[in-house]
Amino acid sequence: MHSTRAFEGIENLFGKDGFGKIRKAHILIVGLGGVGSWVAESLVRSGVEQISLMDMDEICVSNINRQVHADSESIGKAKVEAMKTRLLTINPELKCHLYFEFYSQKTAHTILEEKYDFIVDAIDSVKNKALLLDTAVKNNIPILCIGGSGARLDPTKITINDLNKSINDKLLKQLKRRLRRDYSFSKFKEKKFNIPTVFSTELPLENNEMEECELKTNRIKNCQSGLGSASFVTASFGFTAVSYILRRVSEREL
Structure with a gap:
């Protein structure tokens, strides 16, 4: 692959x-x-040569509307495997490590076994999201938190701010409550968490279904229901995240 030419624009x-x-x-x-898959795609298209992917979910047909690795040929495949296959077509020299597991108390040790320059938290579960953020903060690993992207139509309302400054997001509201209650984060609501977070200031649409897919089992998500969502919003969340990460990694001014 002509890697120099491929990424000379970057x-x-x-x-x-x-x-x-x-x-x-x-x-x-x-x-x-819907967000994490676009983050992976954009990072590799931006020249990042080593990434690790963690998920234990499989692709189902209802993912096609918003997830970049979902198509008619990848249905039923593990998301980490489908994503790796796609990424290697972009950069065959990519080092791509896979963790076919959900992040939880049982697997929390995983992120401490390798050295990461950045972690992207694109978890739906409040409990596991809080655990990941706390683990990263305690171990001084830079991390970017992703808020809810469902039930929204306007990608221009996406922004980045401290987690404490997030608004109009039920997922992040519950997350802040759990971090204050169960972990050593300040209970003073005015104090920053010092966790950069991508979220939308847009009010979620009313009359939407359940908050993201609930776990059908401990392994596979229920694809039958979830918030209304579209790629033009979920991808924009992902691209906003990558912009922040690359500016931090390259030490460009934010």
């Missing part, structure tokens, strides 16, 4: 030194759904 954008840091970064994405 190098021109960030400069030689900045792009060198991007190439060497190792980034872990936890959750390969």
